[in-house]
Amino acid sequence: MIKCNDISLSFGKKKIFEHVSFHVEEGEFLTIKGESGTGKSSLLKMIQGYVPFLNGEISVKGELLTEKSISGIRNDIIWIPQNVNLPVKNGVELVQLMGLNNNNGLIESLLDQLGLESKILHKDFQKVSGGQKQRIIIAICLSINKPIVLMDEPTSSLDENAIQLLIHTMKSLKGKTILTASHNITWIENSDRIIELN
Numbered sequence: 001m002i003k004c005n006d007i008s009l010s011f012g013k014k015k016i017f018e019h020v021s022f023h024v025e026e027g028e029f030l031t032i033k034g035e036s037g038t039g040k041s042s043l044l045k046m047i048q049g050y051v052p053f054l055n056g057e058i059s060v061k062g063e064l065l066t067e068k069s070i071s072g073i074r075n076d077i078i079w080i081p082q083n084v085n086l087p088v089k090n091g092v093e094l095v096q097l098m099g100l101n102n103n104n105g106l107i108e109s110l111l112d113q114l115g116l117e118s119k120i121l122h123k124d125f126q127k128v129s130g131g132q133k134q135r136i137i138i139a140i141c142l143s144i145n146k147p148i149v150l151m152d153e154p155t156s157s158l159d160e161n162a163i164q165l166l167i168h169t170m171k172s173l174k175g176k177t178i179l180t181a182s183h184n185i186t187w188i189e190n191s192d193r194i195i196e197l198n
């Protein structure tokens with residue numbers, strides 16, 4: 001589903017990683033682990049064409065990542081960041097900004113699986129905890145039906161109980177190809193497979 005072949009990353013003269021190759025099978029839940037600064041987030045952004053890579057090649061669903069194919073590839077991906085700093089007051093406004101229609105109640109059902117009541121969508125982001133906000137963002141993003149889910153540090157603000165609920169939710173998303181960047185032990189242990197950047 002996703003193939004990275006012999007890719008390297010540098011910012012200016014600073015080499016972050018070199019000659020990295022891995023693949024993610026369709027329906028697999030794979031986690032990239034590694035110390036802070038090893039390039040996990042950048043690698044997830046590379047797959048979406050937001051960070052340029054050196055050497056090698058990346059392909060998604062059999063299609064090489066090029067200027068021409070980027071928009072089609074992005075169209076198959078849900079990108080779930082750790083946090084959002086957008087001009088929105090709460091979850092309802094975020095749903096509107098993202099142009100989502102939630103008429104089948106999927107967001108509420110995902111919030112429930114993540115241990116939150118749906119009314120939290122109306123609560124000001126300033127008044128919810130970091131862990132609640134992260135789960136609201138995840139529920140909203142997961143309601144979008146795309147075959148590939150990329151998540152950057154999905155547990156960064158979550159406590160152990162919320163991590164377990166999120167793992168359970170991810171495993172219930174049948175058929176999705178999930179690639180995450182994390183250094184959380186519980187998350188890593190529950191992934192189908194891990195690769196390490198160092």
Ligand SMILES: Nc1ncnc2c1ncn2[C@@H]1O[C@H](COP(=O)(O)OP(=O)(O)OP(=O)(O)O)[C@@H](O)[C@H]1O
Binds near residue numbers: 034035037038040042
């Ligand atoms: N746009 C950029 N310009 C210059 N340097 C960058 C840029 N983005 C990231 N870096 C540097 O590249 C390195 C890798 O960053 P990245 O965020 O990908 O690492 P990470 O493994 O995800 O780290 P963390 O676990 O702390 O999130 C870091 O040293 C970072 O400072």
